[in-house]
Amino acid sequence: MNVRVGSTRRSFLTVTGAAAAMALTGSLPEVEPAKAGATGPVDRRDPYTLGIASGDPLPDAVVIWTRLAPEPLAPFGGMDRRPVEVQWQVAEDEQFRRIVSQGTTLARPESSHSVHVDVRGLRPWRHYWYRFRVNGKLSPVGRTRTAPPPNAVVPEMSLAFASCQAWWEGWYTAYADMAKRDHDVVFFLGDYIYEFGIDRGIRPHSNEPYITQQTVTLDEYRVRYASYKMDPDLQAAHAAAPWVVTLDDHEVVDNWADEAHPSAPPAQFLVRRANAFRAYWEHMPLRFAQLPNGPDMQLYRRIRYGRLAEFSVLDTRQYRSDQAYGDGTKAPGPETKDPARTITGDAQEKWLLDGWSASQSRWNVLAHQTAIARLDTKDGPEVLVPMDTWDGYEASRDRVLGGAVQRNVRNLVSIAGDLHRSVASDLKLDFTNPDSPTVGSEFVGTSISSGIDGMDLDPGGLTLLKENPHIKFGNFQRGYVSCNITPQRWISDYRVVDKVSVPNGTVSTRAKLLVEDGRPGIQSV
Structure with missing residues (x-):
């Protein structure tokens, strides 16, 4: 038998407390410039153990993704509970000689240091290559297409x-x-x-x-x-x-x-x-x-x-x-x-x-x-x-x-x-x-x-x-x-x-x- 939505959602809200707040909140800041000092000490470990990805192509946009996890099976992927500055680049060639879009965002602990960049202003029906940089370390290169x-x-x-x-x-x-x-x-x-x-x-x-x-x-x-x-x-x-x-x-x-x-x-x-x-x-x-x-x-x-x-x-x-x-x-x-x-x-x-x-x-x-x-x-x-x-x-x-x-x-x-x-x-x-x-x-x-x-x-x-x-x-x-x-x-x-x-x-x-x-x-x- 189906459960009525309204009553169940009200019950749901009564069982969520501070311990569950981070998992249950729907709010995350959008991509924004990193603030000075956000990165803290340099971390020399490989942050890209989970790879990179892109998705949901539009004629002028695509999402590029990574998650920083130098110890992927540890809590928070082995990251400190602080935001980390991440640079990203999108290019028309695999060697990144023709960079068409780039920027900086923050990988935040409340999103398990995942990065979702909605890259806009791209040309339709074209291949692009993308990568990230954290603490001087470059990610693998991914290929995508609008x-x-x-x-x-x-x-x-x-x-x-x-x-x-x-x-x-x-x-x-x-x-x-x-x-x-x-x-x-x-x-x-x-x-x-x-x-x-x-x-x-x-x-x-x-x-x-x-x-x-x-x-x-x-x-x-x-x-x-x-x-x-x-x-x-x-x-x-x-x-x-x-x-x-x-x-x-x-x-x-x-x-x-x-x-x-x-x-x-x-x-x-x-x-x-x-x-x-x-x-x-x-x-x-x-x-x-x-x-x-x-x-x-x-x-x-x-x-x-x-x-x-x-x-x-x-x-x-x-x-x-x-x-x-x-x-x-x-x-x-x-x-x-x-x-x-x-x-x-x-x-x-x-x-x-x-x-x-x-x-x-x-x-x-x-x-x-x-x-x-x-x-x-x-x-x-x-x-x-x-x-x-x-x-x-x-x-x-x-x-x-x-x-x-x-x-x-x-x-x-x-x-x-x-x-x-x-x-x-x-x-x-x-x-x-x-x-x-x-x-x-x-x-x-x-x-x-x-x-x-x-x-x-x-x-x-x-x-x-x-x-x-x-x-x-x-x-x-x-x-x-x-x-x-x-x-x-x-x-x-x-x-x-x-x-x-x-x-x-x-x-x-x-x-x-x-x-x-x-x-x-x-x-x-």
């Missing part, structure tokens, strides 16, 4: 998307491959970290407390992000292209829904959510517009690439109704069909449909967490579907897919993750009827590492293909998806890793799948 002008005719773009990177379950070989390929932007669609504790894992140091214990407090979430971001392949993928990120459940706790989770009463859960959101923002290349206000964070937003593609980045966690029938995999019924239940919330759904009404893009893309397509997981006439995907929110699915048809949305494509398997599907107005019109195409990417090695097709994957005629491709290996988009076609290249249980696995293309302009549905290349 978006095209809003009305530009863009002949081609490339993107990658990924999700689900349980650190202890395997090496990030997929990211090493992604970093070597030329992508204009990377979408990360949820489960950047995993919050629960484990007994042991594949990688060395998987038995350390910072991995084995569950994350609840702000410090615990910060250390969990640091343990992931120390990975060199993940750092390389961040440094190679701008990222657009959204979160799913494990950035907070498994299968949370709005203000409800069985691990705690709503008021206590909101404290945990505030801790998780704060740590998430501190470690992602996000703007101050996404800075959490306690347990609330504005994550849904649009990224446009001229008239070629418009990406609606969704948040299907923060506003959803509680899972139907107590969660799990169940038969659909009155609860899943209840029009009062929602996976997006009313405001986000309206924002999405209104945006589609105004769209002039060739490709209209949902970048979000989990599968829209129906996933019957039971062999035989009985139907069992996961309550945590859009299957548990059929009325939401009907309103979104039906709304796309009503608005004559051109070339609807869904990219998603969460399933730890690759699933490519035709999107139907009625998934119970194979003859129902196909109104869009969906590419669900597998996990980067979650699930360990996997195989080409497991029994669950075979069942999905047998029971769901709209599913056109399935695979149960680890990897990511690389996409090439032109006005005429969209090609998704499913890149899979033979083994993530050992370093330096082999990455190959398992399938190339095509969607043609004006012809919804998936074809093999």
Whole structure:
């Protein structure tokens, strides 16, 4: 049962005190010139152990990020609790001979010495290089790219998307491959970290407390992000292209829904959510517009690439109704069909449909967490579907897919993750009827590492293909998806890793799948 927002938020405010104030406050100073004397004694340690990143490209702007953490697994990353002056530069060349923007900001202890610089005044659809300097130490150099002008005719773009990177379950070989390929932007669609504790894992140091214990407090979430971001392949993928990120459940706790989770009463859960959101923002290349206000964070937003593609980045966690029938995999019924239940919330759904009404893009893309397509997981006439995907929110699915048809949305494509398997599907107005019109195409990417090695097709994957005629491709290996988009076609290249249980696995293309302009549905290349 859903918890009423108003009463829960009032209860939340009564349980927050001085100890939680830093985690829960929504206020952080914007980028500003550093004051004299802010840096104090010179620190000779390497402050860039967590790498650098960029994100959320606009035609004239991009966010550049780092976090100072000379001892990344220590409280506050081993930094003193004082602000530190950070210089930044953006250039048109990798050697920084043509610097186009530079400045100074403060890395502050209340944001765990993270730095988010919203660099403005850049030229559209151009590569730039960026770096930071602290106490005379230069950071690694990152490459980014701005978006095209809003009305530009863009002949081609490339993107990658990924999700689900349980650190202890395997090496990030997929990211090493992604970093070597030329992508204009990377979408990360949820489960950047995993919050629960484990007994042991594949990688060395998987038995350390910072991995084995569950994350609840702000410090615990910060250390969990640091343990992931120390990975060199993940750092390389961040440094190679701008990222657009959204979160799913494990950035907070498994299968949370709005203000409800069985691990705690709503008021206590909101404290945990505030801790998780704060740590998430501190470690992602996000703007101050996404800075959490306690347990609330504005994550849904649009990224446009001229008239070629418009990406609606969704948040299907923060506003959803509680899972139907107590969660799990169940038969659909009155609860899943209840029009009062929602996976997006009313405001986000309206924002999405209104945006589609105004769209002039060739490709209209949902970048979000989990599968829209129906996933019957039971062999035989009985139907069992996961309550945590859009299957548990059929009325939401009907309103979104039906709304796309009503608005004559051109070339609807869904990219998603969460399933730890690759699933490519035709999107139907009625998934119970194979003859129902196909109104869009969906590419669900597998996990980067979650699930360990996997195989080409497991029994669950075979069942999905047998029971769901709209599913056109399935695979149960680890990897990511690389996409090439032109006005005429969209090609998704499913890149899979033979083994993530050992370093330096082999990455190959398992399938190339095509969607043609004006012809919804998936074809093999």
